Amino acid sequence: MFTKAIVRRPAKSLVQGITSNPQLGKPDYDKALRQHDAYIAALEKCGVAVKVLPALEAYPDSCFMEDVALCTRKFALVTNPGAPSRRGEIEGIAEVLAGYFADIDRIRAPGTLEGGDVMMVGDRFYVGLSARTNAEGARQLVAALEKRGLSGQGVDMREMLHLKTGLSYLEEGFLLVAGEFLAAPEFASFKRIEVAPEESYAANCIRVNEHVLVPSGFPKTEARIREAGLSVILVDTSEYRKLDGGLSCLSLRF
Numbered sequence: 001m002f003t004k005a006i007v008r009r010p011a012k013s014l015v016q017g018i019t020s021n022p023q024l025g026k027p028d029y030d031k032a033l034r035q036h037d038a039y040i041a042a043l044e045k046c047g048v049a050v051k052v053l054p055a056l057e058a059y060p061d062s063c064f065m066e067d068v069a070l071c072t073r074k075f076a077l078v079t080n081p082g083a084p085s086r087r088g089e090i091e092g093i094a095e096v097l098a099g100y101f102a103d104i105d106r107i108r109a110p111g112t113l114e115g116g117d118v119m120m121v122g123d124r125f126y127v128g129l130s131a132r133t134n135a136e137g138a139r140q141l142v143a144a145l146e147k148r149g150l151s152g153q154g155v156d157m158r159e160m161l162h163l164k165t166g167l168s169y170l171e172e173g174f175l176l177v178a179g180e181f182l183a184a185p186e187f188a189s190f191k192r193i194e195v196a197p198e199e200s201y202a203a204n205c206i207r208v209n210e211h212v213l214v215p216s217g218f219p220k221t222e223a224r225i226r227e228a229g230l231s232v233i234l235v236d237t238s239e240y241r242k243l244d245g246g247l248s249c250l251s252l253r254f
């Protein structure tokens with residue numbers, strides 16, 4: 001059960017955020033703000049109290065709050081983002097987390113890790129070895145988990161930005177799976193909901209208590225999630241998609 005979430009308001013500098021999809025165009029800032037409001041409202045509808053941090057103009061990608069921390073049922077951890085332009089986003093995060101967690105750890109250089117590469121399945125955590133999260137960062141995270149009676153394992157990946165670009169655990173054994181992860185043996189035994197190649201963006205959904213937040217505009221994936229018996233709330237993330245961002249990236253939930 002999630003009771004809290006932390007989000008960061010998008011900065012005007014959002015238009016300079018990192019993207020692998022420049023053909024989608026630059027985000028419209030005012031529309032991004034409206035979508036952010038709707039995202040917060042969707043989290044609140046799921047029963048979560050949302051803390052909104054102020055925008056950080058110096059960091060165009062800083063609204064992608066998930067990447068700077070990991071919140072577990074036992075402790076929180078401040079990451080060390082692999083994208084050099086995002087490293088400064090972690091400043092002040094430990095102080096914010098201290099309002100909620102007594103035990104806060106951190107990833108230290110040369111380890112790098114971004115929260116988008118970490119998928120929680122109960123007390124087990126899957127850590128994508130991506131261009132942003134290196135083996136040393138994953139090793140530090142698994143050690144931090146094991147120290148607290150939790151566990152984790154690395155997942156090889158080659159194509160996607162983050163692990164959760166192509167995977168979302170929807171609880172009750174359901175796993176949304178896309179692209180390179182369709183053939184990954186680690187995920188063979190879940191109740192898989194496969195994402196069609198043309199809808200691969202929709203692999204990034206979040207289960208928040210009784211509902212699944214699903215990006216709008218991906219009808220096949222939406223239908224497959226509903227067919228699994230899950231309650232769907234559609235949220236438009238078009239402006240964040242232009243920066244490779246999705247529903248999970250926009251918040252920390254705990």
Ligand code: GLY
Nearest residue numbers: 017018061243244
């Ligand atoms: N634009 C989000 C990221 O690349 O980290």
